[in-house]
Amino acid sequence: MTRILAIDTSSAWCSVALSLPDAAPLVRHQKVSAGASQLLLPWVEALLSEASIELSALDAIAIGNGPGAFTGVRLGVAAVQGLAIATRLPVLPVASLDAIASQLVLTxxxxxxxxxxxxxxxxxxxxxxxxxxxxxxxxxxxxxxxxxxxxxxxxxxxxxxxxxxxxxxxxxxxxxxxxxxxxxxxxxxxSAIGVNALGVLACAEEMWGKGLQQDVHLLEPLYIRNKVALTTAERIQQHG
CATH class of the missing domain: 3.30.420.40 (ATPase, nucleotide binding domain)
Structure with missing residues (x-):
C-alpha cells in the first residue's frame, strides 16, 4: 500500500488524511471560517508524528485542486507546492467533484x-x-x-x-x-455530502496505481470559472 498525504481546503472544511500500509488512514477534518491556513500545516505535522513517519518517506502528496472556494484552492495548492518541492515528492491533483463521487458511492x-x-x-x-x-x-x-x-x-x-x-x-x-x-x-x-481528504485520498490511490502522479511544477488549481466577480453593470443586467 502506498503512503500518501492528502489535503483539501477547497471548501469550508480543512481536511487532511494520511494513508499507511496495513492500517486505516489517519484523518483530520473540521469546518472552518477563515482558519484553514492556521490548521493545515500543524495538522500535517501531527499526522506524520502520529504515524512516526517523515514527510520525505511518503510516496506522494495528493491535493484537492478544485473547483471550489478561490482562496481555499490557492491555499491548498500553495501548501502542497511547498511541501513537495522541499521533499522532491510527486503530486496527485484530484478534482473536488471526483473526490465527492468516490465517497458518495460508499454511503x-x-x-x-x-x-x-x-x-x-x-x-x-x-x-x-x-x-x-x-x-x-x-x-x-x-x-x-x-x-x-x-x-x-x-x-x-x-x-x-x-x-x-x-x-x-x-x-x-x-x-x-x-x-x-x-x-x-x-x-x-x-445534499449533505461534501469534499474531504478521504475522497481525495481514494482518488489519489487509484491515480497512483495508474502511474498518473506528476511533477509538482506542473501542479495548477482547477478553477473552471475564469472570472470570479461581476461588474455593477453586469450584475444589473443579470438580475434585470
Missing amino acids: PAFISSGAQSFVIAVDARMEEVYWASYKILANQLPQRQGEIHLTPPEALELSNIDFLAGSALLEFGDRLFTNTSHPLASTHLD
Whole structure:
C-alpha cells in the first residue's frame, strides 16, 4: 500500500488524511471560517508524528485542486507546492467533484438506491453550479463522463440519472430539475455530502496505481470559472 498525504481546503472544511500500509488512514477534518491556513500545516505535522513517519518517506502528496472556494484552492495548492518541492515528492491533483463521487458511492443511501449513474452538483456561488456526471464501474471508482461544467442551476442534465448529490441541492432545490420531467425521489438525493481528504485520498490511490502522479511544477488549481466577480453593470443586467 502506498503512503500518501492528502489535503483539501477547497471548501469550508480543512481536511487532511494520511494513508499507511496495513492500517486505516489517519484523518483530520473540521469546518472552518477563515482558519484553514492556521490548521493545515500543524495538522500535517501531527499526522506524520502520529504515524512516526517523515514527510520525505511518503510516496506522494495528493491535493484537492478544485473547483471550489478561490482562496481555499490557492491555499491548498500553495501548501502542497511547498511541501513537495522541499521533499522532491510527486503530486496527485484530484478534482473536488471526483473526490465527492468516490465517497458518495460508499454511503448506505447510495448503495441501497442501486444507482448506476449519478450527478455531483456543487454550489459555485454567483447563481451557478459546478456539476459532472458519473457512471458506476465494477471494482473501480466511479468514472466521470466528460468535463466538469459550470452553468446556471437550471442547465443541469439529469436525463437517465439515478442519483443527485452535493451542496447545490440545498442552495437551488427544484431549480436543478428544470430539464427533467422525472424529479428524483428523496431517497435518491444527498445534499449533505461534501469534499474531504478521504475522497481525495481514494482518488489519489487509484491515480497512483495508474502511474498518473506528476511533477509538482506542473501542479495548477482547477478553477473552471475564469472570472470570479461581476461588474455593477453586469450584475444589473443579470438580475434585470
